[in-house]
Amino acid sequence: MSEAANPAGPANPAGPADATGAADTTGPKGTVAPKGAVGPDDPANAVVRLLWGPAPKPTRGPKPALSLERIAAAGVEIADAEGLGAVSMQKVAGLLDFTKMSLYRYVPGKAELVALMVESAAGDPPAAGPALGWREQLTAWAKLLAESFDRHPWLLDATVGPRVIGPRELAWLERVVAALDGHGLTGPERMDAAVLLAGHVRSIAEQSRAAGPDGSPEADLLAALGTVVHRHADRYPAVAAAMAEPGGRDQALDFGLERILDGLAALISRRTGAA
Amino acid sequence: MSEAANPAGPANPAGPADATGAADTTGPKGTVAPKGAVGPDDPANAVVRLLWGPAPKPTRGPKPALSLERIAAAGVEIADAEGLGAVSMQKVAGLLDFTKMSLYRYVPGKAELVALMVESAAGDPPAAGPALGWREQLTAWAKLLAESFDRHPWLLDATVGPRVIGPRELAWLERVVAALDGHGLTGPERMDAAVLLAGHVRSIAEQSRAAGPDGSPEADLLAALGTVVHRHADRYPAVAAAMAEPGGRDQALDFGLERILDGLAALISRRTGAA
DNA sequence: AAGAACTGTGTCCACCGGACACTGTTTGCT
DNA sequence: AGCAAACAGTGTCCGGTGGACACAGTTCTT
Numbered sequence: 122m123s124e125a126a127n128p129a130g131p132a133n134p135a136g137p138a139d140a141t142g143a144a145d146t147t148g149p150k151g152t153v154a155p156k157g158a159v160g161p162d163d164p165a166n167a168v169v170r171l172l173w174g175p176a177p178k179p180t181r182g183p184k185p186a187l188s189l190e191r192i193a194a195a196g197v198e199i200a201d202a203e204g205l206g207a208v209s210m211q212k213v214a215g216l217l218d219f220t221k222m223s224l225y226r227y228v229p230g231k232a233e234l235v236a237l238m239v240e241s242a243a244g245d246p247p248a249a250g251p252a253l254g255w256r257e258q259l260t261a262w263a264k265l266l267a268e269s270f271d272r273h274p275w276l277l278d279a280t281v282g283p284r285v286i287g288p289r290e291l292a293w294l295e296r297v298v299a300a301l302d303g304h305g306l307t308g309p310e311r312m313d314a315a316v317l318l319a320g321h322v323r324s325i326a327e328q329s330r331a332a333g334p335d336g337s338p339e340a341d342l343l344a345a346l347g348t349v350v351h352r353h354a355d356r357y358p359a360v361a362a363a364m365a366e367p368g369g370r371d372q373a374l375d376f377g378l379e380r381i382l383d384g385l386a387a388l389i390s391r392r393t394g395a396a
Numbered sequence: 397m398s399e400a401a402n403p404a405g406p407a408n409p410a411g412p413a414d415a416t417g418a419a420d421t422t423g424p425k426g427t428v429a430p431k432g433a434v435g436p437d438d439p440a441n442a443v444v445r446l447l448w449g450p451a452p453k454p455t456r457g458p459k460p461a462l463s464l465e466r467i468a469a470a471g472v473e474i475a476d477a478e479g480l481g482a483v484s485m486q487k488v489a490g491l492l493d494f495t496k497m498s499l500y501r502y503v504p505g506k507a508e509l510v511a512l513m514v515e516s517a518a519g520d521p522p523a524a525g526p527a528l529g530w531r532e533q534l535t536a537w538a539k540l541l542a543e544s545f546d547r548h549p550w551l552l553d554a555t556v557g558p559r560v561i562g563p564r565e566l567a568w569l570e571r572v573v574a575a576l577d578g579h580g581l582t583g584p585e586r587m588d589a590a591v592l593l594a595g596h597v598r599s600i601a602e603q604s605r606a607a608g609p610d611g612s613p614e615a616d617l618l619a620a621l622g623t624v625v626h627r628h629a630d631r632y633p634a635v636a637a638a639m640a641e642p643g644g645r646d647q648a649l650d651f652g653l654e655r656i657l658d659g660l661a662a663l664i665s666r667r668t669g670a671a
Numbered sequence: 672a673a674g675a676a677c678t679g680t681g682t683c684c685a686c687c688g689g690a691c692a693c694t695g696t697t698t699g700c701t
Numbered sequence: 702a703g704c705a706a707a708c709a710g711t712g713t714c715c716g717g718t719g720g721a722c723a724c725a726g727t728t729c730t731t
Contacts, residue, residue: 169620173628181698182708209687222689223710231688281556283606283614286621291632299634308641310651311634316603317596317652324595331558339558345444346561353448357566359574359586366583376585377592380659387658456729457677484718497720498679506719 167229168236172287189227191217193237197273200238205275208235235279240287242273246296255389256382258300263322263378266293270326277327293319301385305392317381325374332370442504443511447562464502466492468512472548475513480550483510510554515562517548521571530664531657533575538597538653541568545601552602568594576660580667592656600649607645 171189195216199208210231214221228234247261270276286294297315306314333339347364354361446464470491474483485506489496503509522536545551561569572590581589608614622639629636 166620169624173624180708181706183696183698183710185709187709210689211687220711222691222712225689226709278556281553281602283608283617285617288628288631291625291635295632295635298638302634302637307643308638309643309645309647311638313648313651314655316599316648317655320595320599320602320652321592324591324598327556327595328591333558342558342560345441349444349448350566353563356563357570359577360566360570362577363573363583363586368582368584370584372584373588373591376588377595380589380592380656380663382659383662384655384657384659387662388655455677456675458679458727458729460678462679485720486718495680496718497681497722500720501678 168233168285171228171233172236172240172285185226187217187219187223187227189237190241192224192227192234193241196234196238197242200242200275200279201273205235205278208238210234232284236285236287239276239279240289242269242276243287243289243293244269245289246293249296249299255300255304256386259297259318259382259385260378262293262296262300263318263374266319266322267326267374270322271329274326274330277323277330280323304389306389310388314385318378321377321381322374325377328373329371443508443560446503446508447511447515447560460502462492462494462498462502464512465516467499467502467509468516471509471513472517475517475550475554476548480510480553483513483550485509507559511560511562514551514554515564517544517551518562518564518568519544520564521568524571524574530575530579531661534572534593534657534660535653537568537571537575538593538649541594541597542601542649545597546604549601549605552598552605555598579664581664585663589660593653596652596656597649600652603648604646 192213195213196208199212199216210221210224213234214224224234228237244265247258247265250258250261253261294312294315297318298311301311301314331339332343333341350357350361350364467488470488471483474487474491485496485499488509489499499509503512519540522533522540525533525536528536569587569590572593573586576586576589606614607618608616625632625636625639
């Protein structure tokens with residue numbers, strides 16, 4: 122109880138600034154790492170087993186007092202409140218009244234913790250609605266995904282870079298591909314369409330996070346951008362003019378969505394002959 | 397010379413795993429931070445001054461031995477070679493044969509360093525070609541942006557989260573908005589179109605990074621995904637079917653681009669009356 | 672000449688992820 | 702019934718990180 126006693130010791134509400142990415146290509150395991158690079162089972166398959174694997178065993182030692190679910194939930198709680206940068210092993214452990222190292226009995230490392238958090242926070246995709254047309258299905262899908270990003274903005278940070286995707290995330294992909302089944306698109310095209318759609322929702326979520334709720338510190342960034350553009354209006358005339366026009370903010374999601382769906386509709390009607 | 401002597405001491409080619417985001421909303425300055433939250437000049441305006449200048453002063457002390465350009469270039473060099481996660485103050489300083497703390501004379505913190513790196517690594521957008529139609533301009537723009545992400549994959553990590561955008565980045569935005577001028581779109585619509593386009597290129601770049609060059613460790617992730625999908629083909633039938641189909645990979649960028657441009661063309665022709 | 676202003680350095684700190692040896696609990700096997 | 706193996710949680714340690722701060726050295730202005 123000595124280490125994780127008071128998780129909020131000194132008065133620093135946020136962790137240290139941290140803008141690093143997840144460009145970990147050589148494997149996080151071991152300082153020496155005698156193995157070549159990616160063995161057949163150790164390096165990235167750990168997270169595969171965690172996300173997909175069967176429960177390891179009903180073995181005999183003492184019963185675990187924790188669970189992957191509780192750990193992931195604690196991480197999500199912290200990330201929701203203070204951002205992904207504030208999620209650390211000690212904070213998560215402290216929230217559960219355990220020591221940091223005990224977490225390593227369940228999770229091989231921080232990357233895997235984040236992967237579990239993503240799976241936990243990503244909701245379920247909309248149910249398969251065979252009655253609806255593909256366009257309605259994809260629209261509902263995009264709106265729901267946007268809500269997910271809105272509820273857990275740190276998902277944007279947690280889902281950059283090469284990583285293993287989990288069952289929940291794959292279920293989202295499945296919904297899109299399934300909705301596009303039987304409209305003349307090839308397999309790769311259906312996948313590409315899914316990426317296109319997800320990418321759009323993602324970038325809109327990022328933009329709306331940059332704008333901030335209203336009086337938030339992020340709002341200053343937007344204001345700063347406005348100031349800067351206005352002050353250099355000679356170098357950026359088109360942007361300055363576009364920003365000067367009044368008009369609906371928060372239309373970005375729908376705008377891009379309509380454009381994408383129009384483009385898909387054009388392709389589909391071209392493929393299926395006519396209407 | 398004692399601290400930054402041998403930057404590659406123990407044999408760990410990559411830094412520790414790090415998947416944290418940049419969700420720093422309460423200000424990186426000060427452990428106590430007596431100020432409210434975002435004063436009128438201190439917190440985020442530092443990076444604005446850095447990116448948008450002017451050069452602070454031609455003052456009198458000893459002449460600086462470093463420059464923002466050299467520092468940013470060193471950071472870019474490290475990030476290109478080992479990823480953004482490997483960029484640390486000491487590594488950058490070591491590469492320049494300086495001490496870590498000397499960097500803080502030029503750069504208020506790591507976040508600002510990364511911002512400078514982004515500005516330095518982001519190339520220039522294609523020149524304004526008034527002779528070309530909007531569609532050709534946007535196509536060229538997207539291809540060039542994709543190349544930029546391909547040359548510096550860490551840009552994907554460095555450009556997540558709320559941040560101040562720099563002159564180079566704004567120039568990219570300007571090109572898109574300018575290309576769409578005079579085709580019946582409103583200002584916000586032109587901006588939304590830019591976000592749509594940039595988001596697509598971004599997500600494709602992310603996907604192609606996840607796929608990896610060929611025999612890279614990232615390729616294993618893709619293989620793992622294939623295995624997993626195949627093993628759970630009952631739960632993800634549409635994805636399994638789509639992935640089973642042979643067909644062009646690396647078409648994702650063009651596919652989405654064509655869809656988006658088709659969608660924009662539809663809107664434009666609707667707005668301008670006819671073709 | 673003198674002093675102000677600035678640059679680069681050394682030392683310190685809190686915190687991070689993680690290794691590892693250790694104690695204590697549980698349980699299956701004999 | 703006993704016992705040893707297997708497992709859970711802990712404490713301590715380490716290298717690395719971003720950053721604060723006081724200090725020495727250099728240069729320009731007065």
